[in-house]
Amino acid sequence: MSAVPAAQQRPKITRFRDSWRNGLRITSIRIVVQTAMFGLFLAFVFLNTFAQLDRLPGLRDWLSKFLEIDPLIALATALTTHTVYRGLLWSLVLLIPTLFLGRFFCGWVCPYGTLHQFVGWLLRSKPGKEDAHPNRYRPLQHVKYYILVAMLVAAVFGSVQIGLLDPICLLFRSFTAAVVPSLNTAAPALFGAPRFHQGAWLIGFILFGLVAANLVYPRFFCRVLCPLGALLGLLARFAWWRMERDPDTCGGCDRCRLHCEGACDPHAKLRKAECFVCFNCMEECPENSLRFAFFAPRAHEVAGPDLQRRKLIFAGATGLLFYPFVRTTGRVTRNFASSVIRPPGATEELEFLERCMKCGQCMKVCPTNVIQPAWFESGVEGLWTPLMNFRIGHCQLNCTACGHVCPTGAIQRLSVPQKLGLNEFATQGPLHLGTAHIDVGRCLPYSAGIPCQVCEEVCPTSPKAIHVGRRRRRRGRGWGAVEADDSPPVPVVDISLCIGCGLCERECPVVGDRRAIYVTADGETRSQGCADRDHNRSVRLPGVTPAGD
Amino acid sequence: MAEQNLTRRECLVRGAGAVLVAGVAAAGGYLLHDRRGGAAFTGDRLTDGAAAPPGLPDFFAQVDFPASSPRISVALGDEACIEQMVRTAVGGLDPARGMGRFVAPGDVVVIKPNVGFDRPPYLGATTHPEVVRCVIRLCREAKAREVIITDNPIEAPEACFAKSGIARVVAEEGARIVVPTEDRFEWVAFRPHKPDAAKGEALHQWPLFAAPLRRATKLIGIAPVKDHNLASASMALKNWYGLLGGRRNQLHQAIHEVISDLALLFSPTLVIADATRVMMRNGPTGGRITDVKPGGELGRPAVIASVDPVACDAWCYQKLLGRDPARLKYLELASAKIQAVAGGAHRFGEASWQTYERAGKITTASV
C-alpha cells in the first residue's frame, strides 16, 4: 500500500526555496496564518501590562480578544449569568463561520493548537520513517465531548469550570503564571524582574505535560481533552463545506493520514467533528482525490461524534453532582474564608464564580503582582481564580487595569473615580476590598514597645485610615507611680476609612507569611447586601460609622 | 457519481441547519448582550438605581381612627383576669366598637408576639400566652377570616413557641402559627436611598420574615415590656426586630438607629404592651424570677393598647420601667422619622406621652 507509482513520479521538494516558489498553496497560507495568530497571542501576552495599558489605552479592547472570540466562554457564562458580557459577542465571529466551514479554528487560529502542532512537528519521529498510525481515529477522542457536557451541566447550576481546560484560558493562564515568569527569571534584563504566582509549578507542569504528550499521542490535548474543540466539532455537523475524498480516483494509499492533524479519517468516511480543516491530506494526496467540497455527499461522512447515551448521562450526572458536592461545603456562603479578597470591581462571590474563567489576564496586567491564582481558599471551584495576596503586592489607588482586561466581567470595568469614590461617585464612597486589622501580639509598638509606624506612614487614603494613638502607661510602683506617656505611639485602624488596599500589610516590617497588620475581606463592598455572606459586613454597617456613638 | 447521494431535500435541510443555528446564536447573543458591562455589578446592592425590593404595606391605613379618640389605653388588673384586661385595654381606644374599630370582617390578621427566647412564660421574656389568646378571640369576634401568629425567634422556632406556651393557646384557639423558613424571607426596602448616618438612618434593605405579612391585611404587635441591655428597653417598637432575618446581631452596632428604622417601616394596626410581668433587669433574656415584677413600677399587672407605638413605648418606659423616655434615643429618632416621612398624616409618632396626657388621650381603667 505504501509504494504507489504515482507518488514516485512527483517532484521531490526539500528546500524552502522550492516550496516558496510553489506559491499560494493553502497549507502554506495556513502556516502563515497560524504564525500570525500565535504572534498576535504573544503580543497580547506581552502587551498585557499596566504600563502598556496606560500608554496605549486602546489595548484594553484587544488584549482579551482571543478569549472573547471563544464561543465556549460566551456559552458557559450565558448559561450561568444569562448575559453575554461586553466583548463576548465577538464569539459569533468564530461561531458562525464554524457552522459553514467546520473546525477551522483548531487548525488555523488557536494558538494552543499551533503550539501543539509545532511541537508535534519538532518531536516527530525519524523524518524518513512515515507512519500514519498515530493519526488514526481513536474512540478516546470522545472524551472531550463528555468533558464538555459535564462542564456545561455544571455551568447551568452556576459553576463555571470550563476555564480549567478551555485552550485559550489554559494557555493565557500558563503564560501568565509559568512561561513569562520563567523568561523573567532567565533574562531579567530583557523581560523585567520575575513575578511570583502561587502554585505556578502546577500550572507550568500541566502545560509542559500536555505539550509533551505530543511525543506519544500527536495533538493529544486537541483531539482528546479540548472542550472548545468538542463544541466546535458539534457545530461542524452543519458545515456546508468539508474535505471530500473521491472514492473513484482514490488509490487507497493512506498517505492522507500521514500528516492528518485531527485524526479524522480522511482516507475513509470523514469524521466532520474531528477535522481541523488543515488541508494536509489534500496536499499529501498523490491522486488529487481530496478537495474541499461544497455540500459533499452525506454517505461519505460521519456527521457527528457517535456518543454513547450511557456515557453522556454519566457525564451529565458528573456535572449535576459537581454542583451540590462543591457548594454544600459552604465555602462560598456561610463558611466563607476571610482570606478570599478579590480584585477591585469583582462581583459578589456567587456571581464571581459564575463568571471567572481562571484565564489569569488580571494577574498578568496587575502592576504590583498582588493578584494571585488561588488554591482552594474559596473551595474547589475557586482553583486559579484571582485572589489578592498583600504579602506580594498591594492594590494601587489609581489602577483598575484588572477590570479592563477581564473578558467575562467577573471583575467589572471601573473607572478610577468610581473605585476611589470621587466626583459623581462621591456619595457611593470608595470601593472597599476589605479591612486591615492589627495583630497586637506581633505589632512592634503594641507587643514590644518598639517604635514603628510604617503602616501609618504608607497608608494612602486621605484622610489616613491608620492613625497613631498613644497609650498611657504607669511608670514606677507604689507611691512613686506616675502616669507617663513614654510608650511609643501605636497604630490604630479606622475601619470606616480603610479600603483594604493592603499597602500596610505589604510594608509591615514584621515579616513572614503573616504580618502584624493584615487585610481580610471583612467589610468588602462587593458582599454588601448579600444575605449568604453578610458576615463580611460585620464591621461596616451601611450608613453607620461604628466608631460613632 | 457520489454527488447523486445528496438530494435536493438533503441540501435544503443541511443548508438550513447551519443558518438556523447561526441565527439562534446571533439572536441569543444579541438579546443577552450586556453592552454596558457593569450593569450587572450588583456587588453593592445599596447603589442607588439598583432594582429596589418593595417595602411593607401600611396596616394602619385601613383604620378609620377618630382624631378625638384616646391613643393609649391602659387596663390594670391581675393575672387571674388577663382576658378582661385585654378587652378593657382595647375597648378603651373605642368603647363602642372595641376591636371592631381595627379588624374588619374578612381581614387576615397577623399577630406578632415576642417569642424570642426559649423560656417559660413566668420569666417574662416572652409575651404572656393568655394575652395572645385573648387577642385571637377579639379578632375572631371581629370576624377576621384568618388569624396568623408569627415570629422569628433567636432559638429554634418550634421550641420557642412551645416553651412560651403560645403554641398551646394558638392550637386551642384554632389559629395558625407560621414559623420562619428560608423561603419566607425576602429583601425589604427600608428607604429608597442610601441611609444617611447623620440623620440616624441605618438600614437601606434587609432580609425580613415578610411572607406572612404579604398575605395580611392587619398587623397587631403584642410586646412584653422588658429591660434590654443594649437598647435599654424592649417594648412595642423593639418587637418588630423579631421579624428581621439575616445576621441581625450585626445591627446591634446601631441599635437605636435600627429600632427607629423599624418604627418607620412598620405601621401596625394596633400595638399591645403586655405588662403582666415586666422584666426589670438582666434583659432581654432574664432568667431569674427575681428580675420579674408584675406591672413593673406600677405595682399592678397591666395591659396597654395603643395606636401610637412610639408614645406607647414612652409611657411604658416611664411608668413601668421607671426610666426617663427623654433619654431613650430611639424614641426621639422614631418620632422624627415618622413625622418626616408620614408628614404628620394618619400615622402617629409622638415621643412624649405627656403630650397625650395633657390632651386627654390616655385612658386608664381598672379591672
Place this chain on the structure above:
Amino acid sequence: MPTFFARRYMRRVEAVGFVEKTLGAVILLLVAGIVIAFVIEVRTNRDYLFSAAPPAAPAAPSAATPRPAAPRPATLSPATPSSARPDATEEEANPFPAAGVAGWRAPAEAEVYEPHALYEKIDGQADELIEAGCTGLTFGTYTSDTDATDTIDVYWYDMGRAEAAAALYTFEKPPDAPWVNVGATGYQAGSAVFFWKGTSYVQVLPSRPDEPDAAVARAIAEQIAEQIKE
C-alpha cells in the same frame, strides 16, 4: 530534515488551482487587516484610563499613590516628597526668592513636608518638632554656579505660632554663638545661619564650613527673612 514549509511530497504546482490561490490571498489580506486594525486602533485610541484620571477633588487621595512601575512605593523615596500638601499651588510650593544670590542658583523646586511626613526628612527629630507645634517644613537647596558640589540647604520650618518658633530657636542656640542681624534674631555657627521670624524658624546649612559659603548663607538668610511677615 525537511523545513516546516516543505514536505517530502507535494502536489504539483499545476494542481494548485485558481480558487485556492485567490482564497489564500484573501485570507492573507484578512489576517494582515486584523493586524493593521489592531495596530491602528491601539495607536489612535487616546481615551486615558489611569494617568489622567484622578482629578483634584477634595476627597482625592494624597499624592502618596505609588507610581505604577516603581518597585517600591514612592512614599519612601525622598526625591518626591510624597506627602506634599495636596492644596499647595505652584507658588506656595516654592517660596524661595527666585532672584537668589549672585553666583548661586535658587532651588528650582521646594520639597514640602506635612508634620506626619516629617520623618521622611528629619527622621529622628520629627517627633520633637511635632511636639513643639511644627506645622510644616519647606526644604530647598541652593547650588553654586561654579561648583555643583557646593550647595546650601535651607530648612524652613513653620512652627504655627511665633512663641514656638522662638522657643525652638532658643532651645537649639549654643550659648556662645555669634549674633547676626537676620529676621527677629539669628546667629551663625560655623558657616551655618539660624534665625527666627514670625512663625518661621529657618536653618541655612552650607556644605562647606568656611567663609565664602558663610557669607552666601547670610545673604540667603537675609533674603528669606525679607519674605517672612512678622
